[in-house]
Amino acid sequence: MTSHTTLRVRYPEVDRMGVAYHAHYFVWFEMARTEWMREAGRSYRELEDEDGVAFPVVRAGARYRASARYDERLEVTAKLESIGGSRIRFEYELRRLGEPDRLLATGFTEHATVGRDGRPIRMPDGLYRRLSEKEMAT
Amino acid sequence: MTSHTTLRVRYPEVDRMGVAYHAHYFVWFEMARTEWMREAGRSYRELEDEDGVAFPVVRAGARYRASARYDERLEVTAKLESIGGSRIRFEYELRRLGEPDRLLATGFTEHATVGRDGRPIRMPDGLYRRLSEKEMAT
Amino acid sequence: MTSHTTLRVRYPEVDRMGVAYHAHYFVWFEMARTEWMREAGRSYRELEDEDGVAFPVVRAGARYRASARYDERLEVTAKLESIGGSRIRFEYELRRLGEPDRLLATGFTEHATVGRDGRPIRMPDGLYRRLSEKEMAT
Amino acid sequence: MTSHTTLRVRYPEVDRMGVAYHAHYFVWFEMARTEWMREAGRSYRELEDEDGVAFPVVRAGARYRASARYDERLEVTAKLESIGGSRIRFEYELRRLGEPDRLLATGFTEHATVGRDGRPIRMPDGLYRRLSEKEMAT
Numbered sequence: 001m002t003s004h005t006t007l008r009v010r011y012p013e014v015d016r017m018g019v020a021y022h023a024h025y026f027v028w029f030e031m032a033r034t035e036w037m038r039e040a041g042r043s044y045r046e047l048e049d050e051d052g053v054a055f056p057v058v059r060a061g062a063r064y065r066a067s068a069r070y071d072e073r074l075e076v077t078a079k080l081e082s083i084g085g086s087r088i089r090f091e092y093e094l095r096r097l098g099e100p101d102r103l104l105a106t107g108f109t110e111h112a113t114v115g116r117d118g119r120p121i122r123m124p125d126g127l128y129r130r131l132s133e134k135e136m137a138t
Numbered sequence: 139m140t141s142h143t144t145l146r147v148r149y150p151e152v153d154r155m156g157v158a159y160h161a162h163y164f165v166w167f168e169m170a171r172t173e174w175m176r177e178a179g180r181s182y183r184e185l186e187d188e189d190g191v192a193f194p195v196v197r198a199g200a201r202y203r204a205s206a207r208y209d210e211r212l213e214v215t216a217k218l219e220s221i222g223g224s225r226i227r228f229e230y231e232l233r234r235l236g237e238p239d240r241l242l243a244t245g246f247t248e249h250a251t252v253g254r255d256g257r258p259i260r261m262p263d264g265l266y267r268r269l270s271e272k273e274m275a276t
Numbered sequence: 277m278t279s280h281t282t283l284r285v286r287y288p289e290v291d292r293m294g295v296a297y298h299a300h301y302f303v304w305f306e307m308a309r310t311e312w313m314r315e316a317g318r319s320y321r322e323l324e325d326e327d328g329v330a331f332p333v334v335r336a337g338a339r340y341r342a343s344a345r346y347d348e349r350l351e352v353t354a355k356l357e358s359i360g361g362s363r364i365r366f367e368y369e370l371r372r373l374g375e376p377d378r379l380l381a382t383g384f385t386e387h388a389t390v391g392r393d394g395r396p397i398r399m400p401d402g403l404y405r406r407l408s409e410k411e412m413a414t
Numbered sequence: 415m416t417s418h419t420t421l422r423v424r425y426p427e428v429d430r431m432g433v434a435y436h437a438h439y440f441v442w443f444e445m446a447r448t449e450w451m452r453e454a455g456r457s458y459r460e461l462e463d464e465d466g467v468a469f470p471v472v473r474a475g476a477r478y479r480a481s482a483r484y485d486e487r488l489e490v491t492a493k494l495e496s497i498g499g500s501r502i503r504f505e506y507e508l509r510r511l512g513e514p515d516r517l518l519a520t521g522f523t524e525h526a527t528v529g530r531d532g533r534p535i536r537m538p539d540g541l542y543r544r545l546s547e548k549e550m551a552t
Contacts, residue, residue, distance in 0.1 A: 011306055011320075012435045016186070016484060017256075021426045022195040022247075023164035030161075030287055034347070044287075045347040048154070057160040061199035067256070070430060071310070071321040109160075118155075118205070149444055149458075150297045154346060159288045168425055172485070182425075183485040208292060209448070209459040292462070293532075298471040298523075299440035306437075324430070333436040337475035343532070385436075394431075394481070 001134045002079045003036035006097055009072050019067035026060055029092040029107050032078035036090070040134040042127065053124065055088060055111035062107035073097040074104070080135040085122050086113045088131070139272045140217045141174035144235055147210050157205035164198055167230040167245050170216035174228070178272040180265065191262065193226060193249035200245035211235040212242070218273040223260050224251045226269070277410045278355045279312035282373055285348050295343035302336055305368040305383050308354035312366070316410040318403065329400065331364060331387035338383035349373040350380070356411040361398050362389045364407070415548045416493045417450035420511055423486050433481035440474055443506040443521050446492035450504070454548040456541065467538065469502060469525035476521035487511040488518070494549040499536050500527045502545070 005028075013024045037044045047053050068074055075097050081089045087110060094105040115121040145166060153159045175182045185191045206212055213235045219227045225248060232243040253259040281304075289300045313320045323329045344350055351373050357365045363386060370381040391397040419442075427438045451458045461467050482488055489511045495503045501524060508519040529535040
């Protein structure tokens with residue numbers, strides 16, 4: 001199951017070379033991940049504020065294939081690649097809107113599961129089930 | 139040869155969990171890379187503005203081991219890990235200032251070499267020599 | 277004539293107090309201004325890239341009335357408040373989407389008109405007319 | 415009493431025109447304000463974490479006189495302009511390091527005083543005294 005998020009490249013996201021700065025891609029990835037969670041039935045905000053569960057990033061990576069430029073409309077997809085007792089891995093793809101065959105970038109993030117005090121916890125059962133089911137849905 | 143850069147975690151770099159947001163680490167890595175280039179005898183600004191050479195990021199990755207928090211003083215080290223005709227790879231380590239034995243994060247970036255028009259070029263000989271020599275220096 | 281832009285507060289835009297960091301409001305204002313220009317018939321990107329005209333900010337201000345929080349959907353409105361030979365002033369209002377009666381923030385930006393070399397120029401006649409007409413439209 | 419903070423303009427702080435993006439100045443102002451507070455004997459982090467007092471921005475403004483560019487070293491000064499029972503106003507000046515006679519920008523921020531729950535409070539007496547004394551010091 002893949003979530004799609006669209007965005008327009010903002011002026012301050014572009015560097016003096018006129019292309020989107022590489023660190024911002026991780027922000028865009030997060031926007032897609034946030035939508036993925038929301039579609040899985042529980043927003044990231046609810047998870048943090050109500051369930052006391054957070055998913056800090058423990059690894060992240062990106063491969064940049066072609067530049068994104070100011071004011072371009074982009075589409076980011078996120079999908080849950082794997083989920084274990086306390087680890088989640090998401091993968092991302094970035095394209096220009098309307099150019100489905102041309103990847104601008106790919107990336108991934110791996111997350112731990114922590115409680116309110118920042119210490120690792122097992123993922124709550126209900127959450128694990130909900131995420132796994134969305135992962136499986138086709 | 140390693141370059142050291144220090145910084146203090148800024149208020150807007152910290153998220154609602156009170157820890158530095160993962161994308162900003164790539165900005166910090168860049169600050170250390172910039173210093174590395176400067177120490178190698180040619181600032182990144184001179185390279186772009188005078189030599190017409192830029193080094194866009196083609197891959198980047200980070201592993202987050204422990205959190206950095208608001209107002210903490212950090213030290214980032216950068217070193218050139220490899221250099222080919224048109225590729226450069228830097229590696230980074232992040233620590234709290236005064237805590238040399240505790241890694242907060244590690245990371246890397248790989249860069250292409252492009253000219254003013256954004257197209258790949260071989261690295262100019264003089265630049266290649268200068269960077270290689272700094273890489274070798276011990 | 278007012279332009280409306282919607283956005284969702286991003287995770288890294290929120291600080292450790294859980295509210296949107298004040299500097300980001302100016303980015304949101306710019307998003308609304310960009311849409312205003314686009315609706316006036318010429319995108320900011322076209323102005324910079326094709327016409328060689330840019331509008332650097334010379335003054336900016338904001339009044340923060342109520343907090344915006346993570347994941348909230350906001351609406352920003354921009355309107356051209358005045359336009360002279362070389363100065364433009366925009367005003368902004370920020371609200372939660374669906375809460376039209378409650379202002380979260382107001383702001384303004386004043387812009388100079390500069391050419392490709394960064395020096396002040398009079399605004400090109402065609403552009404002046406187009407912007408003035410949109411200003412007048414009701 | 416004025417606090418001085420130095421910084422180097424970062425790559426992602428510069429826009430496609432090659433100059434520092436206007437919203438980032440407010441981040442730099444905050445860095446100087448943070449140092450001012452630290453020199454007044456209580457860091458902003460301690461205030462928030464230990465005293466449960468925060469100073470959200472209620473108004474902010476800047477006047478941009480000349481551009482700051484990538485990799486330039488800047489100096490920001492902050493001074494407390496006024497302090498009342500629940501309001502504080504800081505003023506800022508931005509210059510290139512080593513160019514004391516040329517202002518790049520000026521700005522101000524006004525802050526409310528709030529407690530842990532985000533509601534306005536009177537400033538604690540001890541804090542008020544400490545800040546007022548630093549304001550008076552010459």
